[in-house]
Amino acid sequence: xxxxxxxxxxxxxxxxxxxxxxxxxxxxxxxxxxxxxxxxxxxxxxxxxxxxxxxxxxxxxxxxxxxxxxxxxxxxxxxxxxxxxxxxxxxxxxxxxxxxxxxxxxxxxxxxxxxxxxxxxxxxxxxxxxxxxxxxxxxxxxxxxxxxxxxxxxxxxxxxxxxxxxxxxxxxxxxxxxxxxxxxxxxxxxxxxxxxxxxxxxxxxxxxxxxxxxxxxxxxxxxxxxxxxxxxxxxxxxxxxxxxxxxxxxxxxxxxxxxxxxxxxxxxxxxxxxxxxxxxxxxxxxxxxxxxxxxxxxxxxxxxxxxxxxxxxxxxxxx
Amino acid sequence: xxxxxxxxxxxxxxxxxxxxxxxxxxxxxxxxxxxxxxxxxxxxxxxxxxxxxxxxxxxxxxxxxxxxxxxxxxxxxxxxxxxxxxxxxxxxxxxxxxxxxxxxxxxxxxxxxxxxxxxxxxxxxxxxxxxxxxxxxxxxxxxxxxxxxxxxxxxxxxxxxxxxxxxxxxxxxxxxxxxxxxxxxxxxxxxxxxxxxxxxxxxxxxxxxxxxxxxxxxxxxxxxxxxxxxxxxxxxxxxxxxxxxxxxxxxxxxxxxxxxxxxxxxxxxxxxxxxxxxxxxxxxxxxxxxxxxxxxxxxxxxxxxxxxxxxxxxxxxxxxxxxxxxxxxxxxxxxxxxxxxxxxxxxxxxxxxxxxxxxxxxxxxxxxxxxxxxxxxxxxxxxxxxxxxxxxxxxxxxxxxxxxxxxxxxxxxxxxx
Numbered sequence: 001x002x003x004x005x006x007x008x009x010x011x012x013x014x015x016x017x018x019x020x021x022x023x024x025x026x027x028x029x030x031x032x033x034x035x036x037x038x039x040x041x042x043x044x045x046x047x048x049x050x051x052x053x054x055x056x057x058x059x060x061x062x063x064x065x066x067x068x069x070x071x072x073x074x075x076x077x078x079x080x081x082x083x084x085x086x087x088x089x090x091x092x093x094x095x096x097x098x099x100x101x102x103x104x105x106x107x108x109x110x111x112x113x114x115x116x117x118x119x120x121x122x123x124x125x126x127x128x129x130x131x132x133x134x135x136x137x138x139x140x141x142x143x144x145x146x147x148x149x150x151x152x153x154x155x156x157x158x159x160x161x162x163x164x165x166x167x168x169x170x171x172x173x174x175x176x177x178x179x180x181x182x183x184x185x186x187x188x189x190x191x192x193x194x195x196x197x198x199x200x201x202x203x204x205x206x207x208x209x210x211x212x213x214x215x216x217x218x219x220x221x222x223x224x225x226x227x228x229x230x231x232x233x234x235x236x237x238x239x240x241x242x243x244x245x246x247x248x249x250x251x252x253x254x255x256x257x258x259x260x261x262x263x264x265x266x267x268x269x270x271x272x273x274x275x276x277x278x279x280x281x282x283x284x285x286x287x288x289x290x291x292x293x294x295x296x297x298x299x300x301x302x303x304x305x306x307x308x309x310x311x312x313x314x315x316x317x318x319x
Numbered sequence: 320x321x322x323x324x325x326x327x328x329x330x331x332x333x334x335x336x337x338x339x340x341x342x343x344x345x346x347x348x349x350x351x352x353x354x355x356x357x358x359x360x361x362x363x364x365x366x367x368x369x370x371x372x373x374x375x376x377x378x379x380x381x382x383x384x385x386x387x388x389x390x391x392x393x394x395x396x397x398x399x400x401x402x403x404x405x406x407x408x409x410x411x412x413x414x415x416x417x418x419x420x421x422x423x424x425x426x427x428x429x430x431x432x433x434x435x436x437x438x439x440x441x442x443x444x445x446x447x448x449x450x451x452x453x454x455x456x457x458x459x460x461x462x463x464x465x466x467x468x469x470x471x472x473x474x475x476x477x478x479x480x481x482x483x484x485x486x487x488x489x490x491x492x493x494x495x496x497x498x499x500x501x502x503x504x505x506x507x508x509x510x511x512x513x514x515x516x517x518x519x520x521x522x523x524x525x526x527x528x529x530x531x532x533x534x535x536x537x538x539x540x541x542x543x544x545x546x547x548x549x550x551x552x553x554x555x556x557x558x559x560x561x562x563x564x565x566x567x568x569x570x571x572x573x574x575x576x577x578x579x580x581x582x583x584x585x586x587x588x589x590x591x592x593x594x595x596x597x598x599x600x601x602x603x604x605x606x607x608x609x610x611x612x613x614x615x616x617x618x619x620x621x622x623x624x625x626x627x628x629x630x631x632x633x634x635x636x637x638x639x640x641x642x643x644x645x646x647x648x649x650x651x652x653x654x655x656x657x658x659x660x661x662x663x664x665x666x667x668x669x670x671x672x673x674x675x676x677x678x679x680x681x682x683x684x685x686x687x688x689x690x691x692x693x694x695x696x697x698x699x700x701x702x703x704x705x706x707x708x709x710x711x712x713x714x715x716x717x718x719x720x721x722x723x724x725x726x727x728x729x730x731x732x733x734x735x736x
Contacts, residue, residue, distance in 0.1 A: 063701075064414040065393070078734065088718040088727060091708060157560040178504075178562040180715050267504055267562040268715035269708060283390060285701045285735070286414065 062288035075293035095277040103252045105188045114199025122207045135197035147261025150190040180270040206240035342632040349378040349405035351388045360653040367640045401624035409695040416447035422623040424451040436660035438683040453620040454641040455659035461584040462515040462607040479608040489556045492579040501569040501578035504562035506711035510693035512582040519609035520546040523687045530692040547721035588655035604671040614682040617694035705731035
């Protein structure tokens with residue numbers, strides 16, 4: 001296209017340069033849109049299109065295959081009833097309570113640990129170049145690898161407990177991964193191990209971005225190290241908290257594979273997260289409507305948490 | 320205008336096809352038998368087809384397992400791109416048949432006499448609306464005990480004939496310091512064992528009513544409660560580390576002599592074979608105590624899709640080869656299961672296989688061949704999984720008493736129907 005435009009310019013250089021110029025500038029205006037169009041269309045169809053389709057399916061009576069007759073909110077009614085069945089716990093109740101425990105602990109511990117490690121690494125220590133990738137490396141592993149490695153490590157007959165018994169500490173007892181009440185905490189452990197290094201790297205980048213002059217000024221004013229971090233550094237890291245929170249929140253919601261690899265669902269399904277529930281019902285139990293309804297609820301929950309947070313953070317910036 | 324053009328093209332293409340009139344000499348097969356003995360067993364079928372001039376083409380499945388294959392199949396069928404055949408289990412065949420995408424092999428079935436040789440209980444899944452839609456490959460049965468003979472001799476045990484005998488035997492093993500019962504604490508393994516417990520506690524009639532007909536009275540009966548109590552008794556004999564263990568690791572415990580017995584389907588025999596053990600001298604196979612004469616089965620099937628005319632000949636060849644006596648014998652000797660037709664000679668099978676074949680024949684004739692609920696042959700997947708949930712929650716303590724278990728079972732099954 002651009003060659004055509006150029007030849008036109010060459011053909012009519014002195015008479016009228018404007019049409020060619022318009023084509024060219026129009027093209028230049030359009031170029032970003034043309035380049036973005038395929039990915040834009042793909043996002044519209046494959047993300048938002050399928051979100052709408054999932055919502056639609058959740059109101060049908062789809063079983064093995066999608067069915068297109070709207071039959072009402074029966075799937076939601078069932079989920080609603082299951083939400084309150086705590087003794088014995090229904091699979092949905094287990095999934096959502098696990099999501100609460102896992103999500104809260106995973107995000108909080110990752111943020112705290114990541115910040116702590118970043119501050120330690122930021123003390124201009126020797127060998128930072130070696131230490132940083134060591135912490136960051138777990139993020140390069142897939143959830144499946146993390147899950148399997150921790151499954152072996154935490155298995156009482158195979159990993160930590162067995163090893164300590166062989167070393168002579170026979171009273172040591174750690175069987176959380178086999179315990180229906182504690183198995184979800186092993187998922188937290190493995191998840192934190194994997195993600196905290198990455199969060200550390202994000203905080204480290206944030207710390208490096210803080211102007212040294214401010215720190216010096218505070219020190220001259222007599223601020224202790226603790227005060228310095230508490231009052232100045234951490235508040236200035238606020239945008240990093242936002243990014244880290246969003247990264248962690250979506251990692252938490254989609255930790256399906258970690259649960260499967262680490263616990264294969266846990267004893268009696270006690271380690272399920274809503275994502276496991278969704279997959280299990282849609283593809284294994286042929287209850288596509290219920291699976292879709294649970295997916296919609298997951299989306300709404302995530303929206304309800306992230307949108308107000310994003311809104312308040314971004315509005316703050318504009319002020 | 321466009322429409323005319325399309326019709327024209329379609330006509331031209333179909334004309335071109337009929338003008339060629341050559342059949343496609345290829346079977347496209349979706350399956351997840353990709354490793355070890357199963358792949359070797361399937362090679363026999365490939366060679367049989369090659370002799371008739373049909374090439375074999377695997378439909379690739381990312382991820383390998385059965386779940387991934389079923390997801391792939393769903394996508395292929397939704398796109399209208401049917402494979403010649405796909406490995407399928409139980410109600411999946413009927414689901415697809417109800418969706419109207421399965422082929423019709425009734426002619427071949429008549430010619431080959433499948434109606435008479437394939438057990439009636441299996442035909443429930445391979446025949447839909449009077450039409451043959453699938454070719455059963457094998458019959459597995461789940462009510463088996465697999466016992467390490469060396470351990471059995473050491474503790475001086477004999478074949479348990481009743482549930483109480485079985486408990487006494489487990490006690491002996493416990494006293495001798497062996498893990499009495501090898502179990503993997505995954506819901507399908509627990510439920511598979513519970514299938515046998517229900518059959519043993521309530522007898523064949525009760526099993527059929529509760530686990531196949533889902534009769535509510537039976538499900539909440541005292542017999543069902545007693546079944547759960549019996550399950551609780553058995554679970555006392557597993558090691559504390561059982562939760563989440565894979566079934567083949569549990570089998571390995573029996574092979575190595577760490578544990579006395581495993582309750583598992585006859586695919587466990589494949590593990591014993593792989594470890595070069597022979598039945599009778601290294602390990603023993605008994606029916607679960609109190610279930611002799613009855614067979615709880617599940618079966619692998621090749622579902623046959625409604626492929627275009629030019630690929631039908633290849634499909635018929637595949638189906639015929641699958642149910643040929645020679646393949647049924649060769650395949651099932653390796654797989655550990657028994658042939659899906661009752662007129663296959665048992666000469667090549669080991670002692671356990673011979674017993675399995677005889678039992679199947681007897682159960683078929685006596686009307687005591689029932690689908691395994693845990694393996695998805697008793698009820699559709701939604702119900703089967705609800706059942707597995709309840710059994711697993713009972714084993715792991717979320718459900719505390721057998722009373723509660725029965726109430727939950729009725730509720731869960733009602734929910735899933």
